[in-house]
Amino acid sequence: MDYEYSAFRRETDVHNRCCGGWVWCIKDICGVICAILTWLLILYAEFVVMMVMLLPSPYPVYSTINILIFQTFAFLAFASHLRAMFTDPGAVPKGNATKEMIQQMGFREGQVIFKCPKCCSIKPERAHHCSVCQRCIRKMDHHCPWVNNCVGENNQKYFVLFTFYIAMISVHALFLSFNQFIMCVRHEWKECSSYSPPATVVLLLFLVLEALLFAIFTSVMLGTQLQAIWNDETGIEQLKKEEARWVKKSRWKSIQAVFGRFSLAWFSPFTRPPPKTKLESYLYSV
Ligand SMILES: [Zn+2]
Numbered sequence: 001m002d003y004e005y006s007a008f009r010r011e012t013d014v015h016n017r018c019c020g021g022w023v024w025c026i027k028d029i030c031g032v033i034c035a036i037l038t039w040l041l042i043l044y045a046e047f048v049v050m051m052v053m054l055l056p057s058p059y060p061v062y063s064t065i066n067i068l069i070f071q072t073f074a075f076l077a078f079a080s081h082l083r084a085m086f087t088d089p090g091a092v093p094k095g096n097a098t099k100e101m102i103q104q105m106g107f108r109e110g111q112v113i114f115k116c117p118k119c120c121s122i123k124p125e126r127a128h129h130c131s132v133c134q135r136c137i138r139k140m141d142h143h144c145p146w147v148n149n150c151v152g153e154n155n156q157k158y159f160v161l162f163t164f165y166i167a168m169i170s171v172h173a174l175f176l177s178f179n180q181f182i183m184c185v186r187h188e189w190k191e192c193s194s195y196s197p198p199a200t201v202v203l204l205l206f207l208v209l210e211a212l213l214f215a216i217f218t219s220v221m222l223g224t225q226l227q228a229i230w231n232d233e234t235g236i237e238q239l240k241k242e243e244a245r246w247v248k249k250s251r252w253k254s255i256q257a258v259f260g261r262f263s264l265a266w267f268s269p270f271t272r273p274p275p276k277t278k279l280e281s282y283l284y285s286v
């Protein structure tokens with residue numbers, strides 16, 4: 001049965017928020033270090049791709065096209081990362097499982113309500129408690145230290161885009177490094193880079209290792225995420241092998257719930273995922 005879930009006033013709910021409660025951010029030192037490391041790894045790839053390979057390249061058409069492609073994907077990867085990190089993944093208001101709130105929400109006495117013992121909130125269906133965020137998160141998939149946030153109902157699109165664009169820049173960096181090696185060997189390491197041959201080799205090797213590692217890691221993550229969306233089942237639900245108590249959406253509906261109607265906006269980290277209908281956001285099955 002569905003019950004009205006009256007909106008808990010956001011201004012009183014400043015947990016995990018900064019900038020006067022406007023921005024969602026998790027104060028977890030391990031997550032902050034991982035997120036900064038992600039930016040540094042993107043910066044390193046930027047440096048090698050631009051300063052070692054493309055800017056000193058003797059082929060202006062080749063370098064212009066590749067600069068455009070690389071910079072577009074790198075910018076979209078960075079923007080998706082920020083959006084995944086600073087978007088509330090779907091936190092359930094903390095401490096709303098009080099007698100008054102339960103009465104206000106229209107629950108009747110004797111009805112079964114799932115209450116989270118850790119954050120004292122009324123747990124909507126498919127919500128799980130995250131020990132890092134210290135909150136119950138709607139449709140929580142997993143807590144990802146690389147984006148220092150949970151992946152849940154409201155930010156899954158940004159997370160999927162982040163893995164997609166990182167996979168793209170990694171594959172592109174591998175392609176560029178391969179071309180660069182061939183070119184340097186052909187030119188017998190003369191005028192193939194503005195750095196000395198040993199420095200160029202070391203810089204390229206580190207980039208190849210980084211790109212290979214992240215191409216594999218993000219592709220696997222992207223595949224897992226798309227499979228979870230396709231099956232309308234979160235990572236946690238898959239792990240627990242829970243019997244689905246929720247009504248499973250059709251595949252197309254499940255994809256649309258995360259990305260919206262099919263358009264170019266699917267690939268943009270600047271458009272929000274579709275807003276939940278009033279019924280979906282305020283009514284919870286218990
Ligand atoms: Zn909880």
Ligand SMILES: [Zn+2]
Binds near residue numbers: 130131133143144
């Ligand atoms: Zn979390």
